[in-house]
Amino acid sequence: MTAGFGIVPRMEPTTDSNNAAAVQVRGLAKYYGETRALDGVDLDVAEGTVMGVLGPNGAGKTTLVRILSTLVRPDAGRAVVAGWDVERQPYRLRHEIGLTGQYASVDELLSGYENLYLIGRLLDLNARGARRRAEELLERFSLTDAAGRPTRTYSGGMRRRLDLAASMIGRPRVLFLDEPTTGLDPRTRNEVWAEVRAMVDEGSTVLLTTQYMEEAEQLASDLTVFDHGKVIAAGGVETLKRQVGGQSLTIRPAQGAQLDAMIRCLAERGLAAVPDGAGGLTVPAVDEAQLTAVVAALGTSGLGIAALETRLPSLDEVFLAITGEQSTVPAAVPAPTSLESVA
Amino acid sequence: MTTLAAPALAAPAVPAGDNRTSLRASLHHIGALTRRNLMRMKADPESLLDALFMPILFTVLFVYVFGGAVAGNSHNYIQYMIPGMFGQIGLSLAMAVGTGLNTDFTTGVMDRFRTMPIARSSVLIAKLLAESCRSAVSLVVLVLFAMCLGLRIHTSPVNVLATLGLALAFGTGMVWVSMLLGMAMPNPQAVQGVGMLIIVPLQFGSSTFAPVHSMPGWLQAFTSVNPLSALADASRALINGGPVLHPALLALAWSVGLTVVFAPLAVARFRKRT
CATH class of the missing domain: 3.30.70.100 (Alpha-Beta Plaits)
Structure with missing residues (x-):
């Protein structure tokens, strides 16, 4: 047990356990057949901070976000978001969260305005309130000129911005961003980053998954590194950078x-x-x-x-540094569970 | 591993329980989602073309191609076939719900809805309401066009309403089958493809387009249990006069049976995916 725990180099506590963490995860697990998408994950995100969840494809980042946003039920463990349990109080929890996934979840046939208006109405704003909020967010995300066009005519960056705007309508306490800039050009990526910072300034807590060290560096104050459904490193950005050699x-x-x-x-x-x-x-x-x-x-x-x-070190280098360090610790490292070996 | 000595989670602010959405809020959500579905149709007018022109196409094709051969002349055939087609409106309505549901699942939109504090059923009900509007358009076009061609209502307007009610009741039973299909199939094309495989034999292996007495025995055995035969026979009786009770009860029994079998399966699948 302690040997198993020893492989997680938790260098500094991200939050005090008495402190009101916006997201608390303990022993969270999700299995798809033989595949352990999440395999006993612990994680805390302090209110008002940005947690970067870093890892390659298939590390379990998206599964984590889908569990925390009530889209998928965990097989084991517990998760509490904004004080509500993901399994027992999903309806209350949904009032507090916003989600922007890897795939823009906007209605292709509707205009940008209609998409935002619909979400406002579903969040129990009255017709006038929903209209005002939609216009406000379109303005803020520089989409006013395109507001009346069907979103299928939008560029990738515009779509992602609309998706972010959609997540913001209900002024969520906790925002989940699943690879928010994957596939975007550098300029659009910078725009998205600026928006994420603005959201945090307004008091939102953000959990962001990314494959890019640079993105985590730009936005997050704390990092959790995932591999094969497990947390392989966690701590402040500076600490982690020092660990991997800057x-x-x-x-x-x-x-x-x-x-x-x-x-x-x-x-x-x-x-x-x-x-x-x-x-x-x-x-x-x-x-x-x-x-x-x-x-x-x-x-x-x-x-x-x-x-x-x-x-900055690339994600590859981060992994090499972390896993390389682990392999020098005898007995603490179990045989690597690759997908091939369990299949 | 889950018994690690991690700090215990803070107790939720309210001990337990989960407030579901109120009925009033749900009605608002259904309204907003129905509006969304209708706006989708408006934004994609091609999707309305089949609702408008399929009834016309079918009527013209059957009345003038087969009418004379089946019923002696096209006027007799109009009185024979059109009431049967009323019943099928419910069937196409049901199938459209499955396709629409599948489309929402294959795009990210359903994920968005599922992370919002709305009742799961709102999405389904709104889909049903919007598709009902499409069916109403089909139905009006069908009735008006058939009357232009010479359809006469021999009974009363109440009977016409009863016919539509029967069509809707049967459609309600088929909606569950369609929903299940919509959630089981990987994409909207597959839903439509498999849907056609189910619908076409039901449509043509029935008394809708031709009397069954000239069909071979094995086919008659099929048509006699086919719910669309019952539906067509009941509709004809309601509009042209004749014994209604037996075919109407048979159609309703089918509707109830389909609901009993497929509703729990569809709802379970929906819950699993949502």
């Missing part, structure tokens, strides 16, 4: 011939630089002090820098 640094010399000289220069200062195969060099896992030291060292040695780039 950002990596890429430098391209002004003169290609100086690459080796650069690597030697950095090696003398204890920094392991390696050629990146594209005429530059990479220094993995640097912190801010090391970054300053690198630039200073290259500057004093007279080696010209053509380009310098820092990069």
